[in-house]
Each structure stands twice: as C-alpha cells, then as structure tokens.
Amino acid sequence: MKRSAAGEQTLVAVVLNGVRRSARAEPRMLLSDFIRQRLGATGTHVGCEHGVCGACTVRLDGVPVRACLTLALQADGRRIDTIEGLAGPGGMGALQLAFRRHHALQCGFCTPGILMSMSELIERGPRPTEDEVREVLAGHLCRCTGYTPIVRAVLAAAAAMRGDEESADA
Amino acid sequence: MKPAAFDHVRIDAPEEACALLAAEGDDARVLAGGQTLMAVLNMRLAAPRMLLDISRTPELDVLREERGTLYIGAAVTQARVGAYPGLERAVPLLAQALPHVAHLQIRNRGTVCGSIAHADPSAELPLCLTALEGEVLLRSVRGQRTLAAEAFFQGMLTTACAHDELIEAVRFPLAAAGAGYAFDELAVRRGDFALAAVACIVHADGIRFAAGGVGDRPRAIDWPRLEGSALDDALNAFAWSLDAHDDTQASAAYRRHLVRVLGRRAVIRAAEATT
Numbered sequence: 001m002k003r004s005a006a007g008e009q010t011l012v013a014v015v016l017n018g019v020r021r022s023a024r025a026e027p028r029m030l031l032s033d034f035i036r037q038r039l040g041a042t043g044t045h046v047g048c049e050h051g052v053c054g055a056c057t058v059r060l061d062g063v064p065v066r067a068c069l070t071l072a073l074q075a076d077g078r079r080i081d082t083i084e085g086l087a088g089p090g091g092m093g094a095l096q097l098a099f100r101r102h103h104a105l106q107c108g109f110c111t112p113g114i115l116m117s118m119s120e121l122i123e124r125g126p127r128p129t130e131d132e133v134r135e136v137l138a139g140h141l142c143r144c145t146g147y148t149p150i151v152r153a154v155l156a157a158a159a160a161m162r163g164d165e166e167s168a169d170a
Numbered sequence: 171m172k173p174a175a176f177d178h179v180r181i182d183a184p185e186e187a188c189a190l191l192a193a194e195g196d197d198a199r200v201l202a203g204g205q206t207l208m209a210v211l212n213m214r215l216a217a218p219r220m221l222l223d224i225s226r227t228p229e230l231d232v233l234r235e236e237r238g239t240l241y242i243g244a245a246v247t248q249a250r251v252g253a254y255p256g257l258e259r260a261v262p263l264l265a266q267a268l269p270h271v272a273h274l275q276i277r278n279r280g281t282v283c284g285s286i287a288h289a290d291p292s293a294e295l296p297l298c299l300t301a302l303e304g305e306v307l308l309r310s311v312r313g314q315r316t317l318a319a320e321a322f323f324q325g326m327l328t329t330a331c332a333h334d335e336l337i338e339a340v341r342f343p344l345a346a347a348g349a350g351y352a353f354d355e356l357a358v359r360r361g362d363f364a365l366a367a368v369a370c371i372v373h374a375d376g377i378r379f380a381a382g383g384v385g386d387r388p389r390a391i392d393w394p395r396l397e398g399s400a401l402d403d404a405l406n407a408f409a410w411s412l413d414a415h416d417d418t419q420a421s422a423a424y425r426r427h428l429v430r431v432l433g434r435r436a437v438i439r440a441a442e443a444t445t
Binding site for chain 2: 001002003004005006007026027028030033049050051054057060063064065066068069070071073074117134135136138139
C-alpha cells in the first residue's frame with residue numbers, strides 16, 4: 001500500500017516516447033495535465049475532460065486511453081506514447097503524411113488523439129478494414145472534417161506502410 | 171474541469187481496501203478503471219477525500235473459468251475480457267455485447283466490475299449479468315457475500331453494495347450446452363449509451379429475455395418457447411411492464427417499440443443459434 005496525501009507532490013517516472021522522464025505530481029493531477037505541464041509535451045490536447053471527445057488520447061503501455069480519465073500517479077512506471085513520438089527522424093510519419101494529403105484535418109485540435117488511436121490500429125494489423133477504422137474513430141469527435149477524409153487517410157496510410165503505393169495514391 | 175483534492179492510496183491487496191472502506195466510510199471511493207469515476211470527479215459531481223486505487227492490485231486482476239462460470243476480478247478491463255480466448259464459446263452474450271460498451275479507448279481502461287458497480291440502467295454489462303443470472307462477489311471487514319444480479323441491482327445507479335464493501339469480482343455463467351444467445355441494442359452513435367438494449371437466451375425449455383435502457387435497472391423475464399403472435403404479445407406485455415419514461419433522448423413509446431422490435435430479432439437470432 002502506498003499512500004499519497006492530497007497536495008503532496010510524488011515523483012512519477014514514465015517512459016515518454018522512448019525516453020525516461022520523471023516529474024512531480026499531486027494525487028489529483030490528471031495524466032493529460034502531467035504530460036503537458038510537467039513533461040512539456042503539449043501536442044496532447046485537452047478537450048472535454050470527461051472522456052467524451054478523445055482529444056487527449058495517448059497510448060499507455062501501447063494501448064490508446066483517455067489521458068483525462070487517468071491520474072498521473074497511475075502512469076508511474078509505465079510507457080506513454082504521444083503525438084510527439086509519431087514523427088520519424090526524417091519528419092512526419094506515414095500516418096501524418098496521409099492526414100495532410102487527404103485533408104483529414106482542418107483545425108487539428110482532435111488530430112493528435114486520433115493519430116494515437118490509429119497508430120495502434122495499424123500496428124495491430126496492417127490491413128484494417130473501413131469498418132475497423134470507423135469503429136476506432138467512433139471514440140473521437142472531429143467538428144471540422146466530417147470523418148470521411150480521416151477514414152480515407154488511415155486506409156491510405158496503412159497501405160503506404162505496407163508498401164502498397166497504388167492503394168496509397170487512391 | 172479538474173477534480174477536487176483527494177488522498178490517493180495504491181492498494182496492493184483487497185484487505186487493505188476493505189480496512190480503509192470500513193474506517194473512512196463514504197469519504198473513500200474505489201477507483202478501478204476510472205472511466206466513469208474520473209469523469210464524475212472532473213465534473214465535481216463527487217469529491218471523495220480518498221481514492222482507493224485497485225487498478226494494479228494483483229489479486230483483483232484475475233480472469234479465469236471456475237465452477238461453470240467466467241470469474242472476472244475487479245481490476246480486469248473490458249478489453250481484456252473481450253480478448254479472452256474463446257469468449258464466443260465461453261460466454262457468447264458477453265462476446266456480442268462488449269463491442270457495444272463505450273469505445274475501444276474506454277474499454278482499454280474501463281473494468282467489467284466498475285460498470286456493474288455504477289449500475290447505469292442503459293449499460294450493457296449489468297444487462298448481461300442479469301440475463302445470465304450471474305453473481306456479484308462482495309467483500310468487507312465483516313466478511314464475504316455473493317449476490318445474484320437481480321438482488322444486486324436495486325435501481326438507477328443504485329446497488330446492494332454497502333459503503334464498506336468492495337466488489338471483488340463478478341461471475342458470468344458459461345454457455346449452457348445447446349443454448350443460443352443474442353444481444354442487440356440501438357444507440358444514436360456506436361459506443362453511446364443504448365436507447366434500449368436486449369439480451370436473449372433460448373434453450374430447449376424456454377426463453378430468458380432481458381432489456382436495459384428502458385426501466386431504472388435491467389429487467390429479465392422467463393417464457394416458454396414462443397413464436398409468432400404469442401411472442402409479439404409477450405414482448406409487448408414485457409415492454410409495457412418496464413415503466414419507461416420520456417427523456418431528451420427518446421420517448422417512452424419509442425423505447426417500448428425498440429424492446430418489441432429488437433427483442434423479436436434477438437429471440438429469432440438466439441433460437442437460430444441453438445444446437
């Protein structure tokens with residue numbers, strides 16, 4: 001049993017995008033605020049703060065979760081992947097390029113969360129179906145694009161990652 | 171919004187949670203997946219002084235088949251149950267219902283027992299537990315007890331769990347030989363709460379039918395094998411018995427309509443799945 005009193009700052013150690021990081025957090029600090037304010041990774045956005053919009057979605061030990069419904073203390077000792085880790089050394093990753101190419105974002109507020117969910121979907125299986133993409137996308141709200149370009153971008157990104165350039169251009 | 175301040179206690183064994191629940195009473199709340207509780211705290215609809223975090227309690231993170239049931243510990247996520255090998259054969263109703271429970275990103279942290287504890291009348295898992303006549307295992311410093319689903323759910327967000335009790339696990343009966351199972355619901359958007367949800371088990375001697383999202387808790391009824399107009403009449407009488415109310419999402423009449431329509435489809439599908 002480990003007790004952290006209200007207001008008490010406890011050291012939280014995580015692996016953020018492959019890099020060991022640690023910072024202090026009080027019990028009530030949400031993982032979303034910890035990532036942004038304590039670790040300085042502001043690519044993860046904070047929208048509704050009650051789990052509905054999906055903007056704050058990050059990968060915790062590999063799987064997409066709502067950072068606003070997770071406490072910073074609950075992430076201690078775990079791996080966190082955020083949008084900052086998605087770009088490769090040469091710039092944007094295949095998923096990000098496909099989003100730009102297919103106009104899958106306008107204001108971009110929801111995009112980091114969607115990309116974290118979709119990166120996991122494509123890792124789980126390189127050939128996601130449109131239904132699978134829509135199923136995962138149901139956990140996110142986008143008020144600009146109307147979803148169709150997002151679905152198209154994810155399918156194209158998966159194709160590009162498989163080296164299936166013809167589908168990627170479709 | 172952000173939650174009000176609280177003490178956080180990382181629980182290593184169920185006894186620790188029970189001792190703190192006994193000492194702190196209503197001021198302490200159990201935090202498992204947090205997919206409802208954290209939203210409630212963020213909106214400051216509740217402000218407990220202490221959170222008992224069982225999300226990493228090994229003894230509660232147990233998923234196994236035992237005594238003809240699937241035993242699901244309090245820390246087991248909905249995603250883990252959904253990925254249980256052979257779930258379609260072990261507990262077909264759960265396999266059909268889980269994809270409707272919120273969204274993938276929520277199921278990755280949300281627990282089965284947490285949904286049971288919250289007892290939202292529209293939630294799929296309380297409906298499945300009621301339909302299958304499952305059990306809830308409760309534990310406190312006073313001892314352990316097991317309640318049948320229908321005794322556990324007492325009304326809108328209300329259960330028989332006392333303030334000093336921890337839900338340790340739930341047990342879903344494994345599929346009966348030859349029986350057919352069907353689940354269906356209608357929600358405005360995939361992953362939203364159901365306007366109405368139905369669960370059906372058809373076996374050699376009869377039909378067990380349950381509906382959620384209509385009354386203040388999931389309700390079940392047992393019928394002999396019915397079909398045609400006799401089934402329509404039974405569904406209609408059951409729909410009217412649920413005490414449906416109008417709300418911003420749907421009218422009472424529409425919810426009764428859904429029970430009749432989804433219900434009929436589910437009974438037919440479950441009957442087709444019998445062997």
